[in-house]
Amino acid sequence: MGSLKIEQVKKSFGHVDVLKGIDLAVEDGEFVVFVGPSGCGKSTLLRVIAGLEDATSGRVTIDSDDVSATPPAKRGIAMVFQTYALYPHLTVRDNMALGLKQAGEQAAEIDKRIGAASSMLGLEPYLKRRPAELSGGQRQRVAIGRAVVREPKLFLFDEPLSNLDAALRVNTRLEIAQLHRRLKATMIYVTHDQVEAMTLADKIVVLNAGRIEQVGAPMELYNQPANMFVAGFIGSPKMNFIDGGRLGESVKTVGVRPEHISVDPVKGDWKGTVVHAEHLGADTNLYLDCEKTGLITVRLFGEYAAEAGMTLHATPQPGKTYRFDGDGHAVR
Amino acid sequence: MSKATASPARSIAAHGILILYTVIALFPVLIVVVNSFKSRTAIFRQPLMPPTVSTFDLVGYETVLKQGDFLHYFQNSLIVTVVSLFLVLLFGAMAAFSLSEYRFRGNSLMGLYLALGIMIPIRLATVAILQLMVASGLVNTLTSLILVYTAQGLPLAIFILSEFMKGVSDDLKNAGRIDGLSEYTIFFRLVLPLVRPAMATVAVFTMIPIWNDLWFPLILAPSESTKTVTLGAQLFLGQFVTNWNAILAALSLAILPVLILYIAFSRQLIRGITSGAVK
Numbered sequence: 001m002g003s004l005k006i007e008q009v010k011k012s013f014g015h016v017d018v019l020k021g022i023d024l025a026v027e028d029g030e031f032v033v034f035v036g037p038s039g040c041g042k043s044t045l046l047r048v049i050a051g052l053e054d055a056t057s058g059r060v061t062i063d064s065d066d067v068s069a070t071p072p073a074k075r076g077i078a079m080v081f082q083t084y085a086l087y088p089h090l091t092v093r094d095n096m097a098l099g100l101k102q103a104g105e106q107a108a109e110i111d112k113r114i115g116a117a118s119s120m121l122g123l124e125p126y127l128k129r130r131p132a133e134l135s136g137g138q139r140q141r142v143a144i145g146r147a148v149v150r151e152p153k154l155f156l157f158d159e160p161l162s163n164l165d166a167a168l169r170v171n172t173r174l175e176i177a178q179l180h181r182r183l184k185a186t187m188i189y190v191t192h193d194q195v196e197a198m199t200l201a202d203k204i205v206v207l208n209a210g211r212i213e214q215v216g217a218p219m220e221l222y223n224q225p226a227n228m229f230v231a232g233f234i235g236s237p238k239m240n241f242i243d244g245g246r247l248g249e250s251v252k253t254v255g256v257r258p259e260h261i262s263v264d265p266v267k268g269d270w271k272g273t274v275v276h277a278e279h280l281g282a283d284t285n286l287y288l289d290c291e292k293t294g295l296i297t298v299r300l301f302g303e304y305a306a307e308a309g310m311t312l313h314a315t316p317q318p319g320k321t322y323r324f325d326g327d328g329h330a331v332r
Numbered sequence: 333m334s335k336a337t338a339s340p341a342r343s344i345a346a347h348g349i350l351i352l353y354t355v356i357a358l359f360p361v362l363i364v365v366v367n368s369f370k371s372r373t374a375i376f377r378q379p380l381m382p383p384t385v386s387t388f389d390l391v392g393y394e395t396v397l398k399q400g401d402f403l404h405y406f407q408n409s410l411i412v413t414v415v416s417l418f419l420v421l422l423f424g425a426m427a428a429f430s431l432s433e434y435r436f437r438g439n440s441l442m443g444l445y446l447a448l449g450i451m452i453p454i455r456l457a458t459v460a461i462l463q464l465m466v467a468s469g470l471v472n473t474l475t476s477l478i479l480v481y482t483a484q485g486l487p488l489a490i491f492i493l494s495e496f497m498k499g500v501s502d503d504l505k506n507a508g509r510i511d512g513l514s515e516y517t518i519f520f521r522l523v524l525p526l527v528r529p530a531m532a533t534v535a536v537f538t539m540i541p542i543w544n545d546l547w548f549p550l551i552l553a554p555s556e557s558t559k560t561v562t563l564g565a566q567l568f569l570g571q572f573v574t575n576w577n578a579i580l581a582a583l584s585l586a587i588l589p590v591l592i593l594y595i596a597f598s599r600q601l602i603r604g605i606t607s608g609a610v611k
Contacts, residue, residue: 052506073512085503089525099511146507158503 002063002153002186003028004049009058011044018044020210022058026188026203031180034190035197035233036207042190043158045207049188050156051075062153073102075154078147082159084139086131086146092118093127096146103150110149117148120182121175137168144179157189161196173199194234198222206230228328231255237285239322240296247292251331255322258285258299261314263306268313272296277306288314361587368392368580375576392577393585395568401556402582405564410589412474412560413542416481420538421531423482424489425497429519431490432497433505443494449487454480455547465552472555480548485538496530497523532600539597543590561586 004026011019018041026032034042047053049060051072060068067075078099086095093114100110118124121141131139140160147155157176161169177200180187191197197204198218206213206221206229214226218234225231231239237258244251262268263286272290284304289295298314306312323331366382367375374387381387396402431443454461461480462471470476500523508518524531549563565582568575 047506050506050510052509072506072510077510079507079510081503081507083501083503085501085507087504087507087522089521098513102512146511 001028004154004186004188005059005061006045006049007059007061009045009048009055009060011041011048011053012056018210019048019055022210022212024205024212024215026186028186029184031187031189031200031202032205033197033201033203034188034205034207035192035194036213037233038192040207041210042192042207046079046156046158046188046190049154050077050079073099076152077154077156078150078152079156079158080140080143080147080160082162084131084136084143084163086139086142088131091128091130092123092134092142092145095131095142096149099146099150113149113151114145117145120148120179121145136164137172140164140172141175144176148179148183153186155185155187157187159191160189161191161193176200194236198234204234206233208233224330225322226330228253228255228324228330231322231324231330235259237297237299240293241324242293242296244323246294249323251323252326253324253328255324256296256316256320258297259301260317260320261296261298262317263288263298263300263304263312263314265310265312268315270296270314272312272314274306274308274310274312276308279303286312288312290314364580365584365587368577368584370577372577375580389577392575392579392581395575395578396581396585399567399578401559402561402564402585404557405559405561406585406589408474408558409543409560409562409586412477412481413539413590413593415474415478416485416542417535417539419478419482420485420489421535424486424534425493425524425527425531426519427486427490428493428497429523431494443490447487447491449483450491454484458547458551462551470552472553472558474553474558476552477548477558477560480552481542481545485534485542488537489534492534493527493530496527500526528600532597535597536594536601539593540590543586 004024006022006024009019009022010017022045034045036042044053048055051067051070055068058068059066062075062077087098090098096114096117097110100113105113114127118127121144123138123141123145126134126138126142131142134142140163143160160176161172164172173196176187176189180200189196189200201218203215204218204221205215208229214221214230216224221230221234225234228241232241232255235257239255239257240261242254242256244254247254270288270290270292272288272293275287275289275295277287278285281303282301284300284302284306286298286300286304286306287295288298293314296314325331363379367379369383369390369392370387371389371391374381374383374389378387383389427446431439431446465471465476470479504522504526505518508522513521544562545560546562546566549558549560550566553559554563561582565579565586568578568582
C-alpha cells in the first residue's frame, strides 16, 4: 500500500556530494521524520523520493516498483511544501482538483474526494476563495488538502510548519498527527525542529552531512543515542559533553542530559558558580561553571530560586550518563 | 528616512525637480502636437504659441490622410511592432525559463552569450544583415524587419526575464510537476503570470525603439508597400521644401498607437509594483 525502500542513494551537485549513500526502509503506514541540521541533505533526500531530483546513483522503490526513472506525477506521491506552493490563480477548490483532473479522474469522483478532504480539514467555507485571500494556516491546510485528495501511497512533507507562527504550528502539528491516525497512510516528514520530530514520528531518521546517523523510535534515540551527534541533536537544552579525563573516566567524552542533573546548595559532585539562570516557569535552566567539568547546563523542573553568582553543587543522576569513545560512538 | 520624505521642503524640492524634468522631456512632444494643428505661417511665426482661431488649421492632417498611403504605413508599423514584440516576449521568456530553471552544462556561458547583444549595437552588422536579406530574398518584406527587431530585442528580454524567473518559487513549479503538469503548462500557466510585471517592462523597452526606428526600414524595406510610419513621414521632407504641417501631423498621429500600447503595459507594470509592495 505504501512502503518505501531506498538503496545506496547518492546525489552530487557538481563536486559537492550532498547524499553519500543512503539506505532506508519505510513500512506501510509509518510516520517517518527526517531530521538534521540545515544542509544535511534531508530535503534533497525527500526530493529524490518525490522524483524532483534524480539520484546520481542508487535505487528508490515504492511498493516494490522501482521508480528511479518515473516522473513525480506517476509515483503515487503527494507533497506539502514549506511555502505552501498553492497556484495563485486558482481557487481553493481548483487547487485541490488540478492534480486529479490531470490524472483524468471523473468529475463525480473529484467532487467526492474534495468534499471529504475539505470537511476533514475544515476548508468548506473557503472553497471558492483564492490563496491570496487566506491566512497562512489556512493556506497550509489547503496544501495538505491538495495532498489528501490525491490518495497517494506516500505523503511527503517538506518543513510544512516552518512558515507558521508558534501557536499555529502546535495546532497544525496536532492536525497532521490526527490526519495520520485517520488515513493510516505512510508519511515522510522533513524538519529541522526536533520537537516536531519527537512528537510526530513513529521512526526518526537523523541525518548529518549526507549520511544517516541513526534510525529509531523517538525514545530509542533519546535513551540510546548511537553517537555524540544524535545525543547532542535530540533533547533540549542540548546534552552536556564533558571531557572524560577531567572526571577520571577511561572514555574520551561523558555526556549528561541537563534534565538528569540535580543541584544542591551544600553538597554534590561538582561545585560550580551560576553564570546565568533562565526562569521559564515550568522549568528553570541554569548555566553552571564547575571546576571539574567546565560550563554545563542544568534543567530543573518547576521554579528554583537561583541567580548569577550563587554557588551550587551539581550531581548527575546515577545510570543516566552516556559514554562516548574517541570517534564519538557510544560505549555501552 | 521616512522623516526625510515627510519634510515639506524636501517634498517640494523633489516634486519641483521631477516636474521640471517632465516639462523638459515633454516639451518637444508638446511642440510637435501643438504645431501640427496650426497653419504653415503660424508654425514659423509663433512656434511656441498654441493655435488660435485664426491660426488653427488641419491642413497637415488632410495632406497626411490624402497624400501618401498613411493608413497603410500605420498598418505596416503596427504589424512589425506587434509581431516582433510577441516573438521577443515569447522566445525571450522561454530562453529565460530554461536558463533559470534547468541545470545543464554551459548554462551560465549560454546566458552570457545570449545577453552579449545588449553591449553590441545591432546596427554595426547592417551591411551583413542586408547581404543576408538579399541572399534570402527577404528585402522589401515586413518579415525582414520582424526578424531583425526580434534579434535586437531578445538579449535584453532574456537578461531581465531570467533574473525575474529565478525569483519564482521552486516549490510552486515542483507542486505543478507532482500534480502532473507538463513543463509547458508550468511555464505558461504558473511562471508567466508571476513575471507579468517584468514582461511589461521588457515590452515597453522593446516596443518603443522598434516603432521609432528609421534605419532598418530605410535599408531593408523602403518599398511603397512595406514603408513604416517613420519612413513614410520622410516623404514630406524635401531637399528644398519641407511640408512641416504634414510631418508634424504624421508624427502626432504616430504617437497614438504606441501611447495606447504603453498605457496597456504600464498598467500591468504599476499593478506588479504595488502588489509586490503590499505582500
